[in-house]
Amino acid sequence: MIKDIRIVSRRFNLPQSHTLEVARQHGAYRSIETLTERTPEGIIAAVEASGLRGKGGGGAPTGAKWRLMEGEFDGRPKYVVVNADESEPGTFKDGHILSKDPHLLIEGILLTCYALGAHDAYIYIRGEYYERQQILQHAIDEAYEAGILGQSIMGHDYRVDLTVHRGAGAYICGEKSALLESMEGKRGHPRLKPHQKEPEWYFGNPTLINNVETIATVPFIVTEGADAYRQYGTERSPGTLLFALSGHVNRPGVYEAPFGTSLMEYIEHYGGGIRNGGTLKAVIPGGASTPVLTADEAAQARLDYESMQGLGSALGTGGMIVMDESVDMVEALKNLMAFYHHESCGQCTPCREGTGWVDAILARILAREGNRDDLKKLLDISETMNGKTVCVFAPAASSVIDAMVQKFETEFLRYLDTGGAA
Amino acid sequence: MSFTWTSAHRAELDALKERYPSPKALVLPALWKVQEQEGFLSLEGIEAVAELTGYSKAEVYGVATFYTMFHLQPQGTYTLQVCKTLSCALNGQGTILDHLKERLGIEVGETTPDGQFTLTQVECLGSCGTAPVMQVNDTLHEHLTPESVDTLLDTLSDKGGSL
Ligand SMILES: Cc1cc2nc3c(=O)[nH]c(=O)nc-3n(C[C@H](O)[C@H](O)[C@H](O)COP(=O)(O)O)c2cc1C
Numbered sequence: 386m387i388k389d390i391r392i393v394s395r396r397f398n399l400p401q402s403h404t405l406e407v408a409r410q411h412g413a414y415r416s417i418e419t420l421t422e423r424t425p426e427g428i429i430a431a432v433e434a435s436g437l438r439g440k441g442g443g444g445a446p447t448g449a450k451w452r453l454m455e456g457e458f459d460g461r462p463k464y465v466v467v468n469a470d471e472s473e474p475g476t477f478k479d480g481h482i483l484s485k486d487p488h489l490l491i492e493g494i495l496l497t498c499y500a501l502g503a504h505d506a507y508i509y510i511r512g513e514y515y516e517r518q519q520i521l522q523h524a525i526d527e528a529y530e531a532g533i534l535g536q537s538i539m540g541h542d543y544r545v546d547l548t549v550h551r552g553a554g555a556y557i558c559g560e561k562s563a564l565l566e567s568m569e570g571k572r573g574h575p576r577l578k579p580h581q582k583e584p585e586w587y588f589g590n591p592t593l594i595n596n597v598e599t600i601a602t603v604p605f606i607v608t609e610g611a612d613a614y615r616q617y618g619t620e621r622s623p624g625t626l627l628f629a630l631s632g633h634v635n636r637p638g639v640y641e642a643p644f645g646t647s648l649m650e651y652i653e654h655y656g657g658g659i660r661n662g663g664t665l666k667a668v669i670p671g672g673a674s675t676p677v678l679t680a681d682e683a684a685q686a687r688l689d690y691e692s693m694q695g696l697g698s699a700l701g702t703g704g705m706i707v708m709d710e711s712v713d714m715v716e717a718l719k720n721l722m723a724f725y726h727h728e729s730c731g732q733c734t735p736c737r738e739g740t741g742w743v744d745a746i747l748a749r750i751l752a753r754e755g756n757r758d759d760l761k762k763l764l765d766i767s768e769t770m771n772g773k774t775v776c777v778f779a780p781a782a783s784s785v786i787d788a789m790v791q792k793f794e795t796e797f798l799r800y801l802d803t804g805g806a807a
Numbered sequence: 808m809s810f811t812w813t814s815a816h817r818a819e820l821d822a823l824k825e826r827y828p829s830p831k832a833l834v835l836p837a838l839w840k841v842q843e844q845e846g847f848l849s850l851e852g853i854e855a856v857a858e859l860t861g862y863s864k865a866e867v868y869g870v871a872t873f874y875t876m877f878h879l880q881p882q883g884t885y886t887l888q889v890c891k892t893l894s895c896a897l898n899g900q901g902t903i904l905d906h907l908k909e910r911l912g913i914e915v916g917e918t919t920p921d922g923q924f925t926l927t928q929v930e931c932l933g934s935c936g937t938a939p940v941m942q943v944n945d946t947l948h949e950h951l952t953p954e955s956v957d958t959l960l961d962t963l964s965d966k967g968g969s970l
């Protein structure tokens with residue numbers, strides 16, 4: 386049986402939860418009142434011990450990432466950047482934090498800055514989130530007026546300035562190095578990754594990038610302790626995630642749950658089951674970049690990193706797209722590939738051209754003008770897109786193509802055998 | 808045509824400059840302000856951003872063309888941005904789009920002859936749980952039905968195209 390656990394979403398349902406007054410009545414900023422009684426090292430150690438993993442899709446250990454910011458770096462300033470670009474189809478959890486509890490995010494940012502010795506933080510928000518940006522900016526203004534942000538945060542001898550930076554409609558800017566390029570006033574082209582672990586660089590200065598939800602989890606860990614966080618979830622995926630449900634369920638939405646929850650139980654309990662009493666056909670488990678699961682696979686799936694990996698997919702952002710038996714999987718893949726084709730940043734040929742070719746071949750198949758060679762062609766192109774590009778956008782697209790074509794081959798063949806030159 | 812910052816925008820940009828390690832960071836914030844002033848990005852506006860940030864005109868132009876939310880041409884008073892990605896497609900965005908095309912008498916990418924409505928399709932708007940959705944300028948509209956779309960367009964037309 387599923388028990389409701391609310392770490393990040395605990396204030397979501399309060400009326401006016403986005404205002405400073407309500408947030409403070411319900412515990413916001415307590416960790417900042419006593420901030421300087423803690424040491425930066427203590428905060429980093431707690432985050433490390435909690436096993437917190439990045440909630441932007443990759444699941445990288447947050448503590449280890451924070452450690453990369455340790456050191457002097459020749460006295461260069463350190464920066465904290467919050468990734469609120471949230472453009473992965475099927476993903477809409479960060480938007481909930483921004484509009485329902487922006488003060489939780491600000492509290493997390495203050496703790497993060499203090500722990501890492503940063504004084505300037507930025508929230509990179511996707512351009513389309515205009516209304517959510519207004520709510521967030523209002524919360525920031527309130528926090529400045531109350532002396533929570535600014536020259537001496539809540540009376541402590543520590544400055545933090547927080548600035549919202551608005552994107553302008555490019556999915557790839559969610560990728561952390563593309564995001565920083567964008568924040569430097571350039572096109573959002575991902576950078577080549579270094580071979581050894583190091584921080585990100587913003588105008589050549591050491592920079593931490595974390596997802597909105599990752600940072601919003603920090604206040605709980607700091608106030609309640611690492612063990613309190615670890616009591617939820619699994620050994621390797623500790624804690625909770627704001628999973629999101631969309632597609633063919635009765636109650637789509639964002640619901641927090643511990644890692645390790647059974648996928649089907651989650652759909653039943655929170656989503657109210659499949660729409661119109663229908664049957665499940667497939668689930669895309671963690672945003673459009675994760676390989677599709679068949680209904681049989683979904684029945685075995687648990688919502689954690691290991692289980693999803695074991696099934697050949699990925700937990701991703703936890704944004705699940707649920708599909709009932711009415712869905713045409715060829716059309717579904719075409720829809721996703723139109724997205725990939727449109728959003729490729731264009732730097733790498735296999736990605737720029739490959740996504741376009743796949744999109745065109747799928748259009749041909751849907752028009753019943755394809756032939757059996759086309760399936761092989763799709764898989765060939767997909768292979769060319771895997772592992773040969775600057776960022777993992779193309780490999781993700783590749784895994785999406787492979788899973789759809791392999792798991793639902795009969796649906797593709799139906800188009801090919803009833804028309805065209807097969 | 809020429810471009811001058813409004814004094815409010817100029818002051819905001821000056822203040823914002825203090826927040827960043829380099830004026831180059833102001834490219835996106837400044838382009839947003841140009842678009843707010845002009846409704847799109849004119850070459851003169853782009854030049855003003857180049858001057859402000861220390862990038863060349865060509866560099867700023869390259870940035871402006873990279874991001875889909877920047878317009879290099881004037882738009883209709885209301886830009887209807889219908890989400891076409893999977894969760895919305897699974898929940899009837901096709902019906903919504905067809906309805907809009909029929910009612911407005913235009914195809915995707917076109918503007919009604921009176922200049923009121925521009926019809927566009929966009930990728931996932933981050934509101935998949937309330938699909939199908941569309942954004943009209945900066946405002947999100949959720950759980951769309953042909954009827955709710957009609958009501959919305961009637962309300963917007965009543966405003967005579969002024970926001
Ligand atoms: C194509 C692509 C798109 C991404 N989009 C997002 C995004 O919208 N939001 C996000 O937080 N992370 C996104 N990421 C992951 C970021 O690169 C980065 O790992 C993340 O923001 C780090 O935060 P975390 O460790 O807290 O998850 C994306 C990655 C890729 C490759």
Ligand code: SF4
Pocket residue numbers: 557574575728729730731732733734736737774775776777778779780
């Ligand atoms: S893989 Fe695609 S999105 Fe990533 S850098 Fe190359 S072209 Fe750009």
Ligand code: FES
Pocket residue numbers: 474475476890891892893894895896930931932933934935936938940
């Ligand atoms: S798919 Fe339409 S809002 Fe996400």
